[in-house]
Amino acid sequence: MSPTAGLGLKPQHYDDALAADAEGLWFEVHPENYMAAGGPRLRRLEAIREKRPLSLHGVGLSLAADADPDPAHLAALKALADRFEPFVVSEHLAWSAWRGVHQPDLLPFPRTRAALDRIAGNISRTQDVLGRTILVENPSLYLPLTGHELDETDFLTELTRRTGCGLLVDVNNVFVSASNLGYAAEAYLDALPADAIGEIHLAGHGADEGGSALLIDTHAAPVAEPVWTLYRRLIDRIGPRPTLIERDDDIPAFGVLMAERDRAHGLLVREPAHA
Amino acid sequence: MPELARFQDAFAAALAERTTAPIAGWLPDSAAELPGLAVYRNTIAKGCVDALAANLPTVARLVGDEWFTAAAALFARDSPPSSAALLAYGEAFPAWLEAFPPAGELPYLPAVAWMDWRWTTALFAPEAEPLAAEAFALAPEALAAARPRLHPSLAFAWFDDGTPSLWLAAREPDADDLELSPEPQGVLIVRPHDAVTARVLDRAGHAFLAAAHDGASLGEAIITAAEADPTTDLATLFAALIADGVFSGLDLGDSA
Numbered sequence: 416m417s418p419t420a421g422l423g424l425k426p427q428h429y430d431d432a433l434a435a436d437a438e439g440l441w442f443e444v445h446p447e448n449y450m451a452a453g454g455p456r457l458r459r460l461e462a463i464r465e466k467r468p469l470s471l472h473g474v475g476l477s478l479a480a481d482a483d484p485d486p487a488h489l490a491a492l493k494a495l496a497d498r499f500e501p502f503v504v505s506e507h508l509a510w511s512a513w514r515g516v517h518q519p520d521l522l523p524f525p526r527t528r529a530a531l532d533r534i535a536g537n538i539s540r541t542q543d544v545l546g547r548t549i550l551v552e553n554p555s556l557y558l559p560l561t562g563h564e565l566d567e568t569d570f571l572t573e574l575t576r577r578t579g580c581g582l583l584v585d586v587n588n589v590f591v592s593a594s595n596l597g598y599a600a601e602a603y604l605d606a607l608p609a610d611a612i613g614e615i616h617l618a619g620h621g622a623d624e625g626g627s628a629l630l631i632d633t634h635a636a637p638v639a640e641p642v643w644t645l646y647r648r649l650i651d652r653i654g655p656r657p658t659l660i661e662r663d664d665d666i667p668a669f670g671v672l673m674a675e676r677d678r679a680h681g682l683l684v685r686e687p688a689h690a
Numbered sequence: 691m692p693e694l695a696r697f698q699d700a701f702a703a704a705l706a707e708r709t710t711a712p713i714a715g716w717l718p719d720s721a722a723e724l725p726g727l728a729v730y731r732n733t734i735a736k737g738c739v740d741a742l743a744a745n746l747p748t749v750a751r752l753v754g755d756e757w758f759t760a761a762a763a764l765f766a767r768d769s770p771p772s773s774a775a776l777l778a779y780g781e782a783f784p785a786w787l788e789a790f791p792p793a794g795e796l797p798y799l800p801a802v803a804w805m806d807w808r809w810t811t812a813l814f815a816p817e818a819e820p821l822a823a824e825a826f827a828l829a830p831e832a833l834a835a836a837r838p839r840l841h842p843s844l845a846f847a848w849f850d851d852g853t854p855s856l857w858l859a860a861r862e863p864d865a866d867d868l869e870l871s872p873e874p875q876g877v878l879i880v881r882p883h884d885a886v887t888a889r890v891l892d893r894a895g896h897a898f899l900a901a902a903h904d905g906a907s908l909g910e911a912i913i914t915a916a917e918a919d920p921t922t923d924l925a926t927l928f929a930a931l932i933a934d935g936v937f938s939g940l941d942l943g944d945s946a
Contacts, residue, residue: 447774447775447776447777448775448776448777450774450775450777450778451775451777451778451814452814452815452816452817452842453814453815453816453817454813454814454815454817454881455813455884455885456813456814458884474774475773475774475775476774477774479694480694480698481692481694481695481698482695487773488773488774491775510698511774512774513698513699513702514698514699514702515772516702516770516771516772517770517771517772517773517774518702518705518734518737518770518771519733519734519737519738519741519771519774519776520730520733520734520737522701522730523701524694524697524698524701525693525694525697525716527693527694529692529693529694530693530694533692533694556726557725557726557727557729557730558710558713558717558724558726558727558730559717559718559724559726560713560716560717561716561717561718562693562715562716595726623725623729625725625728625729625732626725627725627728627729628725629725629726629729631729
């Protein structure tokens with residue numbers, strides 16, 4: 416099946432998602448929102464899964480913590496993966512759980528060789544439990560940390576070599592991080608290994624309401640034009656990949672999001688720019 | 691300790707202390723506070739507040755956005771999530787509200803929070819098929835000896851005022867003029883199929899469920915209900931509970 420575009424599934428859009436007839440449409444959810452014993456949310460996801468491919472995009476495994484992945488969380492993730500048979504399972508190059516506290520965010524860390532060893536181990540452990548490889552997503556960054564021993568692209572590439580994991584490239588995160596930390600988004604994207612990229616995310620960002628010059632990865636706005644430009648550049652280089660429109664806040668009508676999704680879909684199914 | 695662990699301890703301290711000082715060793719030399727830490731802190735706070743507002747919607751509605759956001763952010767600092775599954779975050783909020791001085795003006799708020807919490811818990815509770823009325827078509831002695839299993843989503847409680855009615859009214863789309871009756875009431879919350887339902891429970895109904903919860907047979911539970919309120923219509927009470935879907939099984943007493 417050639418790669419197509421999908422949409423982040425929100426509970427207020429369950430009926431629309433079930434009724435949608437767009438070709439190649441797939442959906443993505445955060446598994447954490449379905450880690451429940453039962454209830455209508457799981458049943459609705461089941462009904463949608465009967466019609467559409469599904470991607471599980473984790474936000475809580477905390478792969479970049481200096482600790483083993485939480486066995487209970489991994490077990491819950493595996494149960495969902497076994498039940499819903501997603502075509503892809505992904506997580507982030509970030510940490511959120513530390514010493515019993517879960518911070519609902521994707522936090523940064525110094526990319527040392529020791530961190531690489533730890534995170535590669537955590538990814539391998541996750542893949543062993545799930546019985547499948549996962550994709551790992553580049554984070555949005557807001558602090559100019561020092562003490563990095565590897566560039567982020569080298570760090571991600573090394574993770575793919577060591578663990579067999581793939582990459583989920585969030586083009587908006589690249590744009591936001593490049594702007595916040597002062598590097599070239601194009602060069603970052605060009606440095607990623609094409610063969611490892613299994614999915615692409617597109618989302619919106621905004622200005623910092625706190626008044627700083629930082630861009631914030633809010634997922635509360637349409638995908639920005641410079642991000643679309645970077646996306647076209649990326650798929651011109653690597654070819655089409657399953658591409659997701661992510662929206663998690665200020666969620667508009669389903670049709671509004673589908674229009675963005677259809678734009679990505681159109682770019683994926685056009686004749687490739689390169690021969 | 692490995693550097694990654696030291697960094698994570700330092701970052702957690704920086705978030706809690708609202709200053710980059712604990713992570714200064716990982717930042718460029720500069721006297722200025724960097725705005726990035728606040729971005730992470732705000733995202734974390736928003737994640738916690740949004741989850742609590744979703745899980746405790748009636749509290750959020752009764753106190754308004756500003757009050758709720760401030761209270762929820764304070765709660766999140768005292769009692770942060772322990773799991774990434776935020777649909778299960780907020781169990782400690784009702785008890786925390788009891789000790790939160792600004793909530794003193796709304797003495798029913800902790801009870802409202804408790805009912806919201808149990809409503810949310812019921813929404814995500816395990817599946818179980820509720821027993822239909824036919825399941826109770828037994829000989830009188832067998833029915834009296836049978837021990838009911840209560841639905842896994844069921845919650846019920848007794849209150850010394852009318853908070854259950856206030857809570858139910860506040861959940862209606864166009865709730866206004868909410869009044870707190872001094873009459874004691876119970877509440878029943880259950881999700882027999884797809885939807886959570888909640889209703890006021892009278893003294894006899896509460897006594898019946900409390901007895902059944904403690905392992906009583908149907909006969910014993912009915913006697914307990916009659917003792918709690920001798921005027922109650924026991925057949926109506928029992929039929930209503932069956933219709934609510936509170937029973938998920940029946941262990942037939944093996945008297946042989």
